[in-house]
Amino acid sequence: MKSAAYLLTVSCVVLTISGCSTGSVRHSASQIDFQLVDYHVHLKGGLTLDEAIAIAEANGTRFGIAENCGLGFPVTDDLGLYAYIKKLEGKPVYKGMQAEGREWVTLFSPEAIAQFDYVFTDAMTWTDDNGNRMRLWIPEEVKFDDKQVFMDMLVERIITLMDTEPIDIYVNPTFLPAVISEEYDVLWTERRMLKVIDAAVRNDVAIEINARYRIPSERFIRLAKKAGVKFACGTNNGGRDDLGNLEYCREMILACNLTAADMFTPKPPHKKPILTKGLPGR
Numbered sequence: 001m002k003s004a005a006y007l008l009t010v011s012c013v014v015l016t017i018s019g020c021s022t023g024s025v026r027h028s029a030s031q032i033d034f035q036l037v038d039y040h041v042h043l044k045g046g047l048t049l050d051e052a053i054a055i056a057e058a059n060g061t062r063f064g065i066a067e068n069c070g071l072g073f074p075v076t077d078d079l080g081l082y083a084y085i086k087k088l089e090g091k092p093v094y095k096g097m098q099a100e101g102r103e104w105v106t107l108f109s110p111e112a113i114a115q116f117d118y119v120f121t122d123a124m125t126w127t128d129d130n131g132n133r134m135r136l137w138i139p140e141e142v143k144f145d146d147k148q149v150f151m152d153m154l155v156e157r158i159i160t161l162m163d164t165e166p167i168d169i170y171v172n173p174t175f176l177p178a179v180i181s182e183e184y185d186v187l188w189t190e191r192r193m194l195k196v197i198d199a200a201v202r203n204d205v206a207i208e209i210n211a212r213y214r215i216p217s218e219r220f221i222r223l224a225k226k227a228g229v230k231f232a233c234g235t236n237n238g239g240r241d242d243l244g245n246l247e248y249c250r251e252m253i254l255a256c257n258l259t260a261a262d263m264f265t266p267k268p269p270h271k272k273p274i275l276t277k278g279l280p281g282r
């Protein structure tokens with residue numbers, strides 16, 4: 001028979017692994033007292049809308065189903081946006097628009113964009129100061145000599161997109177390309193994190209807690225919470241088998257004591273960024 005001390009040790013190890021790293025015992029996941037929403041679900045890899053709705057119901061969550069819209073993506077014009085809206089009409093899901101790359105602001109009309117419950121984008125596609133367009137998840141496209149220069153450029157791009165693009169949520173936040181991802185905690189200095197957080201506050205942009213990549217870090221979330229940033233849970237699934245149940249989001253909500261008041265909710269129609277901020281240059 002195992003001793004009480006052994007069981008206590010095992011419990012502590014389990015709690016530490018799950019992100020509850022402080023001395024006191026934390027609540028269990030069941031103690032999140034508000035409904036979680038996964039705002040970043042894609043109908044990819046064969047996942048159908050009906051299956052997604054069934055999974056959300058089984059998990060006790062709600063989904064925001066998002067289409068990828070932008071240069072080189074499935075939807076590149078208003079017709080595509082309206083077709084997507086029609087597909088989700090009347091279903092118990094939020095309608096999400098994932099705005100891709102930096103060109104998206106030139107491809108769609110404000111009227112069509114305003115049909116969505118929310119718009120989000122990430123900083124994984126951008127052009128560096130030498131004119132090289134990079135998608136950060138594709139190693140062959142990521143080119144830089146100095147990682148500090150790269151980081152400063154990334155931070156500047158994130159701030160610019162928040163300042164200029166009418167988005168509700170910054171997703172896949174703080175994502176780093178594979179070549180430097182292991183140095184995440186060193187390269188994401190507090191100074192860099194605060195610059196991104198300031199821009200989010202200034203523009204009323206929520207920041208995703210991403211379950212797939214397990215980003216941003218707990219350190220980042222704590223700093224952002226202190227600054228008053230709102231958070232949106234999201235998976236960014238690649239198919240039907242990697243949807244999960246927002247495990248990283250749940251860990252962070254408990255570890256950082258996030259409450260319903262810290263969480264993003266879609267804005268009412270007249271407060272949508274596409275209407276209040278508009279598209280750049282229009």
Ligand SMILES: [Zn+2]
Pocket residue numbers: 040042098236
């Ligand atoms: Zn996505």
